[in-house]
Amino acid sequence: MSSLYVIFKRELRDFVFAERFFSKRFLLYLALIFLPVVLMAVVVNIFNTPSGLERISALYPEPIIALTAAFAMMFYICAAAGLSFTLVAIIHSGNFVAGEQTSGTLSLLVSKPIRRWKIIIGKYLAFLAILIPLILLAVGSMALLVYAMGIGAVSGKVFLGFLVTAVGIGAVYTSIGTLFSSMTKNSLMAILGAFIFMLGWFMFDFIIVYLPENIANVIKHGLVGYHTNTISAYISGGEATLKMMHAPGEGLTAFFGSLIFILLLVIVPVVASVVVLQKRDIHG
Amino acid sequence: MKYIIEIENLTKIYPNKFTALSELTFKVPKGVFGFLGPNGAGKTTLMEILVGLMKPTVGTASILGHNIMEESIESRRHIGYLPEKPGVYEDMSGFRFLRYMGELSGLAPSKASKNAKETLKFVGLNEWGEKLAGSYSAGMRQRLALAQALIADPEVIFLDEPTANLDPLGRDDVIKKVKELAARGKTIFISSHIIPEIEQMADHIAIIHEGKLVVEGSVRDLIRRQDLNEYKIEVSEPEIVKRELETRDFVSNIRLVQNRIFVKTADSEMLSSEIPKILAAHNMRLRSFEPIKTDLETIFRDALKNPHGGLKNE
Numbered sequence: 310m311s312s313l314y315v316i317f318k319r320e321l322r323d324f325v326f327a328e329r330f331f332s333k334r335f336l337l338y339l340a341l342i343f344l345p346v347v348l349m350a351v352v353v354n355i356f357n358t359p360s361g362l363e364r365i366s367a368l369y370p371e372p373i374i375a376l377t378a379a380f381a382m383m384f385y386i387c388a389a390a391g392l393s394f395t396l397v398a399i400i401h402s403g404n405f406v407a408g409e410q411t412s413g414t415l416s417l418l419v420s421k422p423i424r425r426w427k428i429i430i431g432k433y434l435a436f437l438a439i440l441i442p443l444i445l446l447a448v449g450s451m452a453l454l455v456y457a458m459g460i461g462a463v464s465g466k467v468f469l470g471f472l473v474t475a476v477g478i479g480a481v482y483t484s485i486g487t488l489f490s491s492m493t494k495n496s497l498m499a500i501l502g503a504f505i506f507m508l509g510w511f512m513f514d515f516i517i518v519y520l521p522e523n524i525a526n527v528i529k530h531g532l533v534g535y536h537t538n539t540i541s542a543y544i545s546g547g548e549a550t551l552k553m554m555h556a557p558g559e560g561l562t563a564f565f566g567s568l569i570f571i572l573l574l575v576i577v578p579v580v581a582s583v584v585v586l587q588k589r590d591i592h593g
Numbered sequence: 594m595k596y597i598i599e600i601e602n603l604t605k606i607y608p609n610k611f612t613a614l615s616e617l618t619f620k621v622p623k624g625v626f627g628f629l630g631p632n633g634a635g636k637t638t639l640m641e642i643l644v645g646l647m648k649p650t651v652g653t654a655s656i657l658g659h660n661i662m663e664e665s666i667e668s669r670r671h672i673g674y675l676p677e678k679p680g681v682y683e684d685m686s687g688f689r690f691l692r693y694m695g696e697l698s699g700l701a702p703s704k705a706s707k708n709a710k711e712t713l714k715f716v717g718l719n720e721w722g723e724k725l726a727g728s729y730s731a732g733m734r735q736r737l738a739l740a741q742a743l744i745a746d747p748e749v750i751f752l753d754e755p756t757a758n759l760d761p762l763g764r765d766d767v768i769k770k771v772k773e774l775a776a777r778g779k780t781i782f783i784s785s786h787i788i789p790e791i792e793q794m795a796d797h798i799a800i801i802h803e804g805k806l807v808v809e810g811s812v813r814d815l816i817r818r819q820d821l822n823e824y825k826i827e828v829s830e831p832e833i834v835k836r837e838l839e840t841r842d843f844v845s846n847i848r849l850v851q852n853r854i855f856v857k858t859a860d861s862e863m864l865s866s867e868i869p870k871i872l873a874a875h876n877m878r879l880r881s882f883e884p885i886k887t888d889l890e891t892i893f894r895d896a897l898k899n900p901h902g903g904l905k906n907e
Contacts, residue, residue, distance in 0.1 A: 315696040328686055328725060413680020417741060420644040420674040421697040422666045590607075591646040592637075 316431030402486030403500035470545035536567035627795030679738030683727030698745035
């Protein structure tokens with residue numbers, strides 16, 4: 310049996326299950342990922358119950374403002390969802406190599422007749438095999454809730470765009486966490502490093518509007534947010550957003566450019582972490 | 594194959610320029626091989642290179658004829674490794690942990706399960722197989738880690754300080770297991786700084802100091818060669834005999850400790866014939882003349898005191 314499959318199988322099983330029940334780690338991730346869904350359910354409840362609507366009407370007498378408030382809440386909940394997927398990806402992948410080193414099991418793995426890259430790839434694929442269905446479930450639940458809310462038109466394309474973006478963000482930060490994990494012996498340091506890196510990227514999304522336009526135009530091409538927005542806008546058919554971000558007629562080119570950028574952000578850190586682990590001396 | 598492990602000119606220099614191993618060359622025959630040295634001598638570094646955790650800066654080694662660099666996977670297919678501070682997956686039962694390690698060693702799932710049961714029994718954990726490894730005591734974890742080294746029935750087993758964290762009963766148990774494994778025809782490369790334990794187990798030893806090989810050979814030969822070297826003499830007037838012996842060419846070292854003369858010589862026959870002559874010349878009586886009984890600990894201490902004049906196999 311391939312050692313890659315052996316590692317994949319063990320990671321997949323032990324990620325979800327403990328000996329007798331679900332693993333604590335899985336339950337924690339589940340809670341983190343479904344927290345935005347719960348928040349959305351609360352918002353839906355407010356907008357869908359007479360007492361809730363009364364409170365909103367009291368706050369925002371103009372219906373259009375109330376509707377805008379609802380959309381703003383939706384926007385923040387979607388952002389929170391993205392953040393929760395990112396956190397789960399970083400916390401888990403930060404343990405891939407550093408966790409094994411901390412627990413003293415890495416030397417056992419490496420002394421077995423397996424190639425080192427299989428340790429990383431086996432763990433990476435097993436995590437994505439769980440994370441992607443969880444994201445699908447969470448985003449699907451949010452879509453259902455918005456549909457139930459009945460404000461504005463619910464487009465399948467919009468949620469497909471959000472879903473692809475969420476999976477992309479999850480995969481990118483899993484790769485970043487993997488890279489940090491292969492560079493340090495301490496999983497906490499790996500998670501912290503990846504978190505600070507993520508924070509830096511997020512911060513640039515906000516800072517960029519204060520920068521001179523010519524500098525901002527260059528920097529934005531290095532930001533995850535810019536590219537996930539482009540992908541999301543293209544899939545969901547958001548012409549207005551695309552026009553805002555790119556010249557008319559450049560939608561498809563921009564979409565593929567962003568897709569390649571995100572794919573590179575997924576692949577390059579994983580390849581780099583394989584190279585780092587391959588070259589690294591492991592001390593028992 | 595005469596030698597199971599062959600180490601040639603192995604040097605390891607860490608990125609901070611510390612030389613952990615320096616031009617190490619020796620061969621390990623079948624049986625129990627004790628790898629000795631004080632703390633920080635480079636024992637763990639060599640073991641980590643041999644099992645594939647680290648790469649040497651210069652030099653090479655082979656296990657059962659497989660070069661550890663060029664045929665890394667093949668050489669690791671024949672080994673089991675117990676690190677000095679082994680970890681276990683605390684969220685896995687002992688049985689599942691061993692089965693996982695077995696599958697990673699290339700065993701089919703059914704064979705891995707079968708071996709896991711047998712190995713748990715061998716290390717005395719068969720009653721604990723279904724319990725989480727996280728609930729094991731330190732000694733039990735050590736036994737589980739030993740079991741993972743044996744899971745694929747390897748021909749060569751590397752044990753790094755296997756008794757370091759154990760109580761006396763646990764140590765005895767490890768020594769017994771090592772002897773059992775050796776009786777099954779395994780080669781066990783065992784590093785330790787607890788010399789009496791190695792003396793109980795090993796057929797051959799190597800001693801390293803500051804990354805350099807200082808002594809190497811079969812335990813029996815080393816003790817015999819060292820035994821022939823030193824004698825303890827008790828006479829009525831030791832100062833006179835000492836003065837006399839100091840003038841003889843065959844005496845390499847002589848010291849007087851509490852009225853006893855300790856003489857090192859390369860020619861014990863000459864010493865035996867000269868002593869009566871000296872005594873007769875000074876009209877003295879011989880109280881005792883006996884070779885110093887050497888143990889591995891003495892060889893170890895001598896080797897560290899005099900690292901450049903160590904005993905090595907011819």
